[in-house]
Amino acid sequence: MKRRIFSGIQPSDVIHIGNYIGAVKRWVASQEDPERDNIFCVVDLHALTVKQEPEELRRHILELFALFLAVGLDPNKSTLFVQSHVTTHAEGGWLLNCITPLGWLNKMTQFKDKSQKQETILTGLLDYPVLMAADILFYDTHEVPVGEDQKQHVELARNIAERFNFHYGETFIIPEPVIPQIGARIMALDDPQIKMSKSMAANKGHAIRVLDEPKEIERTILRAKTDSGSDIRFSKDPLKAGVNNLLTIYQTLTGKSADAVEADFADARGYGDLKKRVAEVVIAATDPVRKQHHQFIKDRGELERLMKMGAEKARTISEPRLQDVKQKMGLVL
Ligand code: AMP
Ligand code: TRP
Numbered sequence: 315m316k317r318r319i320f321s322g323i324q325p326s327d328v329i330h331i332g333n334y335i336g337a338v339k340r341w342v343a344s345q346e347d348p349e350r351d352n353i354f355c356v357v358d359l360h361a362l363t364v365k366q367e368p369e370e371l372r373r374h375i376l377e378l379f380a381l382f383l384a385v386g387l388d389p390n391k392s393t394l395f396v397q398s399h400v401t402t403h404a405e406g407g408w409l410l411n412c413i414t415p416l417g418w419l420n421k422m423t424q425f426k427d428k429s430q431k432q433e434t435i436l437t438g439l440l441d442y443p444v445l446m447a448a449d450i451l452f453y454d455t456h457e458v459p460v461g462e463d464q465k466q467h468v469e470l471a472r473n474i475a476e477r478f479n480f481h482y483g484e485t486f487i488i489p490e491p492v493i494p495q496i497g498a499r500i501m502a503l504d505d506p507q508i509k510m511s512k513s514m515a516a517n518k519g520h521a522i523r524v525l526d527e528p529k530e531i532e533r534t535i536l537r538a539k540t541d542s543g544s545d546i547r548f549s550k551d552p553l554k555a556g557v558n559n560l561l562t563i564y565q566t567l568t569g570k571s572a573d574a575v576e577a578d579f580a581d582a583r584g585y586g587d588l589k590k591r592v593a594e595v596v597i598a599a600t601d602p603v604r605k606q607h608h609q610f611i612k613d614r615g616e617l618e619r620l621m622k623m624g625a626e627k628a629r630t631i632s633e634p635r636l637q638d639v640k641q642k643m644g645l646v647l
Contacts, residue, residue: 319350320455320489322357322397322446324512325374326364329381330521331596332500332510335566336461340494342386344459352392353453353628354382359397359404359445363438364428377607379617381524384606393631395624397449402632406448407441409639410474413481414444418473423466431513447471451478451486452632452639458489462498463509465491482642485635497566503538506555525604528597535560535593536586546579546588548572557585560592567599 323329323337345352356378361371375396382394397403419425419440429435438445450458450471458468468491475486502510504519515521519538522531540556549558565575582588610617641647 316349316351317456318454318487319344319352319457319459320355320450320453321353321459322355322360322449323378324357324361325371325378326361326366327374327512327515328523328525329378330500330510330512330515330523331563331600332461332521333512334385334524334600335497335500335563336494337459338382338385338387339566340459341392345387345392350457353455353631354387354392354394355449355628356382356396357446357449360442363436363442364432376614376617377611379621380607380610381603383610383620384603385524389620389624393624393627394620395628396621399621399625400628400632402452402629402636403445403448406452406632406636406639407445409636409643410444410448410451410478411441412643413478414447414474418470419443422470424463443467443470444474447474450489451475452635453628454487454631454635455489456487457492459492459494462493465493478639482639485639485642494566497562500563501555501559503534503556503559506539506559507552522596522600524600525607526600527604528601531597531600532593535589535596538589540585544584546582546585547576557588560588564592564595567595 358375446467472488475488500510502508502520510521522534541553
């Protein structure tokens with residue numbers, strides 16, 4: 315049997331190079347593996363856990379779906395869909411809520427971080443990991459490729475699955491988080507001590523957005539924070555975090571070994587050279603995506619057709635498991 319892969323990304327803002335390296339780029343590679351059955355989702359219900367401007371959210375959902383296509387995800391090879399188009403998620407999330415102890419949610423570090431930034435903390439924000447567990451579990455998922463920050467949420471999904479199986483009999487597959495060895499945590503360019511994040515991507519200099527123009531990308535990288543030295547090597551030294559981050563971006567986008575990357579920079583004259591070459595590699599990776607995106611986003615009819623096709627495929631996969639769970643929990647079908 316093929317291994318089922320499920321992952322999702324929020325349409326909360328423009329996608330940055332950390333999302334691309336830590337998530338989307340790896341999905342494209344996964345799609346080409348004949349042993350895998352891949353499902354990738356625009357998790358719009360997750361985006362609603364913080365305040366959204368309705369028209370802006372709608373635009374972001376369409377843009378993200380178009381970005382899936384632009385990076386090379388193929389609706390005929392993978393299942394690509396929008397979470398709210400398939401009712402299993404909201405419905406299954408509720409069912410899982412009713413077996414998830416509140417104490418488990420209070421421990422989530424992302425909730426603690428995010429709730430500190432909100433004036434009003436919405437119930438959905440606390441409940442977010444249960445909805446994510448529903449995304450994963452109702453698709454009989456084996457592997458969940460995500461960045462480091464989502465590991466705790468996948469572990470919660472495992473705990474929920476185990477608890478359900480214990481109370482109602484073997485039902486859910488216990489999913490594995492799959493975290494990349496390199497690039498699981500791309501750091502901010504203006505502050506390499508913190509993770510590059512969507513919520514700060516609007517700040518100048520913080521992130522490279524996948525759809526940025528080449529000039530903008532170059533400007534952002536040339537301004538990236540480094541140290542006062544000149545040594546171009548991978549390092550765990552916090553002082554060298556800026557250079558390490560630039561090398562990591564370069565490495566993941568070129569697919570080279572760490573040694574080969576360092577050898578590439580043996581003749582570089584200082585960080586200026588490093589930044590210029592990193593910018594070239596980032597532009598080479600993102601420019602075709604930006605151009606493709608421009609084409610896909612223009613054809614709303616085609617986007618809607620593909621969204622519908624993906625949702626139908628997703629429904630076929632998750633609906634039987636939903637019925638099974640309802641039956642086991644004592645509902646009348
Ligand atoms: P988010 O931006 O939180 O919606 O995350 C979408 C996906 O990108 C998830 O799989 C994250 O783990 C991954 N991700 C987010 N930020 C980074 C980052 N700075 N470096 C690597 N992966 C990231
Ligand atoms: N919570 C994830 C994030 O912010 C997105 C997500 C929602 C997800 N459902 C998922 C990731 C299911 C993997 C599997 O990045």
